[in-house]
Amino acid sequence: MRETTLRDVADLAGVSPRTVSNVVNGYARVTDATREKVERAIAQLGYRPNVLARNLATGRSGQIVVVVPYLDTPYFAELLQGIIPAARKLGYNVLVDQTDGDREHEGELIGRGSRRFLFDGMIFSPLGLSQEDLAVRDPDLPLVVLGERVSDGTFDHVGIDDVAASTDAVTHLFSLGRRRIAAIGDQPYPTGEAAQLRTQGFRAAHAAHGRPVDESLIISTARFNRADGATAMAALLDHADPPDAVFCYSDLVASGAIHTLHQRGLRVPEDVAIIGYDDIEDGRYSSPTISTIQPDKKAIAQLAVERLIKRITSTEPVPGVELRAEHRLIARESTLGIS
Amino acid sequence: MRETTLRDVADLAGVSPRTVSNVVNGYARVTDATREKVERAIAQLGYRPNVLARNLATGRSGQIVVVVPYLDTPYFAELLQGIIPAARKLGYNVLVDQTDGDREHEGELIGRGSRRFLFDGMIFSPLGLSQEDLAVRDPDLPLVVLGERVSDGTFDHVGIDDVAASTDAVTHLFSLGRRRIAAIGDQPYPTGEAAQLRTQGFRAAHAAHGRPVDESLIISTARFNRADGATAMAALLDHADPPDAVFCYSDLVASGAIHTLHQRGLRVPEDVAIIGYDDIEDGRYSSPTISTIQPDKKAIAQLAVERLIKRITSTEPVPGVELRAEHRLIARESTLGIS
DNA sequence: ATAGTCCTTTGCAGCGCTGCAAACGCAATC
DNA sequence: GATTGCGTTTGCAGCGCTGCAAAGGACTAT
Structure with a gap:
C-alpha cells in the first residue's frame, strides 16, 4: 500500500494541498473550521509528512552532525547525552560520527563532501586537524568547534578555560x-x-x-x-x-x-x-x-547546540565567538x- | 552562489543529465569517452550530488538509526563504535538515538512517526518496552533487536546466550x-x-x-x-x-x-x-x-548491521532469525x- | 545494401513537499 | 450598490534527482 500523501489528505478534506501543508506546519492563518477538517482527515488517513520531500523543497535537512574522535570515550558519550536532547528540543536530529582522530577522515567531514546535504551544521571536536587544516573547510558549513581551538572568526568555539x-x-x-x-x-x-x-x-x-x-x-x-x-x-x-x-x-x-x-x-x-x-x-x-x-558538560552541550542553530538559521554572516563554560x-x- | 547540479554538469559535458547520473552512480554501461568527459566536468565544477534529492527520488534515505537506552553506558558506546563503521562500509549513515529506557519514547520510535522517513531501518535495544509493545510497531520498519527479546518472526534478534x-x-x-x-x-x-x-x-x-x-x-x-x-x-x-x-x-x-x-x-x-x-x-x-x-561486541555489531541491511534491501519478506554471538x-x- | 542486434544515451514524468504571489471571499466603508 | 481592504486559500512551478522505456547509433549478419 502506498504511503498517504499531502494530496490524499487534501482530497479527503476538500481543500488544496497547500492548505494541508499550512495546517501541518502551523503556517499562516488558517480558520478553525479548516484546520479541524484537515486534522480529521490527517487522523483518518494516518498521514505523516514525508521528511525527505520536505528536505528537498526547503533545502534543509533538519539534522546536525556531531563529530567526535572516539565514541567510547566517556567524556564524549556524556557530552553527547547533553547534545542530543538539546538539539531535539530545537527541532533537530543528531547524526553521530566518529573519526578515530584521523586527520584525513576529519578533513573529509569538514570539506565539501556529498554528505554535506545531510546536515545543516556540525559540532566538531577535532583531534587530528591542526588550526590550518580547519581553515580549508567548506565555507558554507555552519560550524561549532569543541575543545581548544581558537576561532578564526568564521566559526564558534565552546570550551572551558x-x-x-x-x-x-x-x-x-x-x-x-x-x-x-x-x-x-x-x-x-x-x-x-x-x-x-x-x-x-x-x-x-x-x-x-x-x-x-x-x-x-x-x-x-x-x-x-x-x-x-x-x-x-x-x-x-x-x-x-x-x-x-x-x-x-x-x-x-x-x-x-x-x-x-x-x-x-x-x-x-x-x-x-x-x-x-x-x-x-x-x-x-x-x-x-x-x-x-x-x-560543565550540560552547559557546553547547550551552548554548542544553541550557537550552531543560531548560525544555521541566521541569514547574514554570524561572527565567530568564544564561549566559555564553567569548571570546578x-x-x-x-x-x-x-x- | 548556487550549488552546481546534475544539469550544470550535463550542460558542460554536452550530455544529458541522465548520463551524468549514470556516471555518478556507476550505473549501466557508459563508454570511457563519455565517462571521462563527465568526470572532467564534475571535477571542474566541483559537483557533489544532492543526497536530499536522491533520497526523495529513490524513496530511501541511506540512513539507519541505532536506538539505545543510554548513550553514556560504555557497553552501548563500545557497541556503537562497531556499528558505525560496519554500516558506513555498506553505504549507510548512522543516526543515534537515546530513549532513557522510556517506554513512551521507545514506542514512538518504532511506531509510525514522521521520522520514519529519515531511516531505512533500525537497530533497537529496548528497555522499557515489553514483548507485546514491540508487536504494535510500524510493520514496514526493518528492525533488528539487540538484547534479549525473542523474535516474533517479523524482526531479527542478535545477542549472546x-x-x-x-x-x-x-x-x-x-x-x-x-x-x-x-x-x-x-x-x-x-x-x-x-x-x-x-x-x-x-x-x-x-x-x-x-x-x-x-x-x-x-x-x-x-x-x-x-x-x-x-x-x-x-x-x-x-x-x-x-x-x-x-x-x-x-x-x-x-x-x-x-x-x-x-x-x-x-x-x-x-x-x-x-x-x-x-x-x-x-x-x-x-x-x-x-x-x-x-x-563478542564486534560480532554483534557486524551481525546486526548485515542483517538489517539485508532486510532493508530485500524485496520479499525476510523471516526473523535469532543470531547468536560468542561470549567467554x-x-x-x-x-x-x-x- | 538492408535488416537485425545490441549497447549507449536520452526524454519524460514524477518523488512529495514548499515558496511565492495571485486569487478569492467576505465584511466594512462610502 | 459599488468599492476597498484584509485575511484565507489556492495554483503553479520547481527543489535535483532517478525509474522507465524508448530512441539512437554502431556494428554484424544476411
Whole structure:
C-alpha cells in the first residue's frame, strides 16, 4: 500500500494541498473550521509528512552532525547525552560520527563532501586537524568547534578555560604539600593545542608557587586514554626521582595511571596523589575515587547546540565567538585520601 | 552562489543529465569517452550530488538509526563504535538515538512517526518496552533487536546466550570455592526479560552444583548502572548472613558494588568476589580489575548491521532469525585476586 | 545494401513537499 | 450598490534527482 500523501489528505478534506501543508506546519492563518477538517482527515488517513520531500523543497535537512574522535570515550558519550536532547528540543536530529582522530577522515567531514546535504551544521571536536587544516573547510558549513581551538572568526568555539582549570588542578596538589608534581598527556606538536594549554596551566601553577618545572616529569602521550596513562605512569615510576603527585590530562589517563600504581604495589594518594580532568562517571566510583576538573558538560552541550542553530538559521554572516563554560575542581580520594 | 547540479554538469559535458547520473552512480554501461568527459566536468565544477534529492527520488534515505537506552553506558558506546563503521562500509549513515529506557519514547520510535522517513531501518535495544509493545510497531520498519527479546518472526534478534553466559559466570564463582553467591540486577517484571535470563543462569549454576538458591541474595535493580550496583551491594552487606561472592548483571553494577565494598573497608576478592558482565574497558583498569563475561561486541555489531541491511534491501519478506554471538569468561582480579 | 542486434544515451514524468504571489471571499466603508 | 481592504486559500512551478522505456547509433549478419 502506498504511503498517504499531502494530496490524499487534501482530497479527503476538500481543500488544496497547500492548505494541508499550512495546517501541518502551523503556517499562516488558517480558520478553525479548516484546520479541524484537515486534522480529521490527517487522523483518518494516518498521514505523516514525508521528511525527505520536505528536505528537498526547503533545502534543509533538519539534522546536525556531531563529530567526535572516539565514541567510547566517556567524556564524549556524556557530552553527547547533553547534545542530543538539546538539539531535539530545537527541532533537530543528531547524526553521530566518529573519526578515530584521523586527520584525513576529519578533513573529509569538514570539506565539501556529498554528505554535506545531510546536515545543516556540525559540532566538531577535532583531534587530528591542526588550526590550518580547519581553515580549508567548506565555507558554507555552519560550524561549532569543541575543545581548544581558537576561532578564526568564521566559526564558534565552546570550551572551558583550560589554562585556568589546569592551574587549579596543580595548585590543589601543591596545597596538599606535594612538591614533585608530574604531568601526563602533553602533546608538543601542532595538533596538540588542547594538551599544550594544560601544560601551560601546569607551568603557571609552578610559577605561582615559585617552584621550577622539572621537564623530565612532563610525559607526552598520543591519546588521552587508559592505556597511555598506564604506560606513562610506568615511565614516571622508573624515573630516578619519581613524583609524589601527577596531574593527568584526562580521567581516563588518571585511571590508567592508578592502575599502574596499584600493580606496582603503591598507594594512592599516600605514595602518589593523582588528579584527572573531565569528571567522567567512572572517576566517582573507582578505587580510589578520582579528584578531577569538572567541566560543565550540560552547559557546553547547550551552548554548542544553541550557537550552531543560531548560525544555521541566521541569514547574514554570524561572527565567530568564544564561549566559555564553567569548571570546578572536585577533590576526591585520589588526592585527599579516604576520609 | 548556487550549488552546481546534475544539469550544470550535463550542460558542460554536452550530455544529458541522465548520463551524468549514470556516471555518478556507476550505473549501466557508459563508454570511457563519455565517462571521462563527465568526470572532467564534475571535477571542474566541483559537483557533489544532492543526497536530499536522491533520497526523495529513490524513496530511501541511506540512513539507519541505532536506538539505545543510554548513550553514556560504555557497553552501548563500545557497541556503537562497531556499528558505525560496519554500516558506513555498506553505504549507510548512522543516526543515534537515546530513549532513557522510556517506554513512551521507545514506542514512538518504532511506531509510525514522521521520522520514519529519515531511516531505512533500525537497530533497537529496548528497555522499557515489553514483548507485546514491540508487536504494535510500524510493520514496514526493518528492525533488528539487540538484547534479549525473542523474535516474533517479523524482526531479527542478535545477542549472546545470556543463560549460558550467566551460568558460566556463577560456575566460575563456585569453582573458586565460594558458597554464598548473590546476584545483583534481577528485574522480575515484563520488561526485564534480559535480567531474568541472567537470573535463570544463576539458578542453573546452583542446580548444577546441588546448591539451593537463597532468594534473599537476589537483589533487583531498576537499571544496570553504578549507582544501583552500589546501593544493592550495601543492602547485601546489611544482610544477616552476607555473601562471599556476587554475580553482577553488568560491569557497571560490579563497579558500583566494589565501590561500596571498599567504602566499608572490605577487600575484593578476599572478602567478597565480584564478577560482572559486558567486558567494558573500565573493568580492565579498575582496582581490582573486574572478572566478567565478554560478549563478542564486534560480532554483534557486524551481525546486526548485515542483517538489517539485508532486510532493508530485500524485496520479499525476510523471516526473523535469532543470531547468536560468542561470549567467554574473562577471569580477573575481582575473583582471582592479585597474582 | 538492408535488416537485425545490441549497447549507449536520452526524454519524460514524477518523488512529495514548499515558496511565492495571485486569487478569492467576505465584511466594512462610502 | 459599488468599492476597498484584509485575511484565507489556492495554483503553479520547481527543489535535483532517478525509474522507465524508448530512441539512437554502431556494428554484424544476411
